[in-house]
Amino acid sequence: MHNTGSFHVGFAEQNIKINWQGSDSRELIEFLCGDLPNNTSNNPRSVYDLEVDYAHSRFTLGCEERRLYCGDDCYELAYALINEIIYQCIVDLKDGLAIHAGAVHSGQGGILLPGKSGSGKSTLTAWLVSRGWRYLTDELVLLQGTNPKIIPFTRPVSLKAGSLKVLKSFVDFNKESAVAGPGGIMLAHRLMNPHFIQVTPPLALIIFPQYVAGSMTEITRIGGALGCAQLMECYVNARNFKDHGVERLAGIARTTPIYRLKYSSFDVLYEALNNAFPEFFHERSQNNIPS
Amino acid sequence: MNYRVNPEFKVEEFDNEILLYTVSNATGIYLNQTAYLVWKMCESGTSIEEIITFLEKEYPEQRNEIRKDVLTAVTSLAASDALLKDNA
Numbered sequence: 001m002h003n004t005g006s007f008h009v010g011f012a013e014q015n016i017k018i019n020w021q022g023s024d025s026r027e028l029i030e031f032l033c034g035d036l037p038n039n040t041s042n043n044p045r046s047v048y049d050l051e052v053d054y055a056h057s058r059f060t061l062g063c064e065e066r067r068l069y070c071g072d073d074c075y076e077l078a079y080a081l082i083n084e085i086i087y088q089c090i091v092d093l094k095d096g097l098a099i100h101a102g103a104v105h106s107g108q109g110g111i112l113l114p115g116k117s118g119s120g121k122s123t124l125t126a127w128l129v130s131r132g133w134r135y136l137t138d139e140l141v142l143l144q145g146t147n148p149k150i151i152p153f154t155r156p157v158s159l160k161a162g163s164l165k166v167l168k169s170f171v172d173f174n175k176e177s178a179v180a181g182p183g184g185i186m187l188a189h190r191l192m193n194p195h196f197i198q199v200t201p202p203l204a205l206i207i208f209p210q211y212v213a214g215s216m217t218e219i220t221r222i223g224g225a226l227g228c229a230q231l232m233e234c235y236v237n238a239r240n241f242k243d244h245g246v247e248r249l250a251g252i253a254r255t256t257p258i259y260r261l262k263y264s265s266f267d268v269l270y271e272a273l274n275n276a277f278p279e280f281f282h283e284r285s286q287n288n289i290p291s
Numbered sequence: 292m293n294y295r296v297n298p299e300f301k302v303e304e305f306d307n308e309i310l311l312y313t314v315s316n317a318t319g320i321y322l323n324q325t326a327y328l329v330w331k332m333c334e335s336g337t338s339i340e341e342i343i344t345f346l347e348k349e350y351p352e353q354r355n356e357i358r359k360d361v362l363t364a365v366t367s368l369a370a371s372d373a374l375l376k377d378n379a
Contacts, residue, residue, distance in 0.1 A: 224305035224308060225303070225310040232317055246312050250310065
């Protein structure tokens with residue numbers, strides 16, 4: 001007889017309920033959502049049903065009458081579930097600006113790494129975390145308040161298949177510690193840095209990463225207008241605000257230092273970041289974790 | 292050819308920079324100084340040739356670049372629908 005239960009994701013004060021069936025399902029949902037806040041104080045916005053059977057490679061995800069995934073690729077199922085949760089959490093969100101971004105935390109505050117898919121933000125986030133920064137997210141943050149603090153959507157680090165070789169250059173992992181498929185991999189962020197605590201640090205620095213194969217490493221300060229224009233490209237709940245929240249976004253762009261980082265390799269990146277931002281990127285290691 | 296500004300676009304001013312954005316889909320366009328000048332002059336009904344003539348008179352030392360810079364700015368603003376062709 002299967003054991004069953006429910007998991008409630010409470011990011012952005014929402015309640016997303018995921019019914020799981022069997023220990024494989026429970027383990028997967030804890031792997032994917034275990035670092036997200038829990039909320040059962042209001043009625044669930046959406047209810048999902050998750051069934052995972054590793055032995056027979058059977059994975060299904062449904063939402064009421066809709067079948068969202070049915071197949072043999074656990075990564076695809078996990079990817080679909082995370083995207084559903086994110087969508088449900090931000091689709092009507094008016095309390096905070098939702099930005100598509102990676103984020104890490106140093107002792108000096110939160111560093112935001114906004115970017116579209118393919119910009120290299122997840123890989124850069126993973127690399128920074130492997131160098132001692134605290135992980136916040138590789139996907140989405142809420143910026144709340146006039147001196148904004150970062151509310152991270154903390155999930156496993158998710159990388160496309162093309163980034164796997166790079167990832168292996170700085171993280172040791174095996175199949176058991178990841179959810180992998182032909183399309184990509186989700187990896188526990190604690191493998192890169194086991195010192196994790198949930199924090200909502202103040203926003204201190206914005207860096208737009210841009211992976212360009214074969215390029216030299218370049219770090220360029222950009223002004224508020226250009227920074228705001230680029231933030232707007234990563235801004236996912238604009239339509240929930242009367243003026244699209246642009247004035248709030250512009251306020252953030254005016255008060256936060258913004259840079260563009262072009263890179264192709266991690267070999268010289270550490271030195272470049274350390275030179276550009278000594279207050280954030282002084283020498284760190286797994287034994288020198290920012291508090 | 293004359294252009295008029297698209298009224299859907301709003302201006303957000305930063306220290307020495309300008310951001311245009313639409314209220315319909317939250318698209319942002321960064322403007323350099325030339326592009327902002329073109330935008331402002333189109334807003335007041337000035338034609339492109341009049342803008343070029345005015346700037347060439349004001350900045351004679353940059354005369355060789357002004358026409359190209361203005362036309363580049365107009366092309367970019369028109370491609371973003373921030374400037375619309377005025378057929379009137």
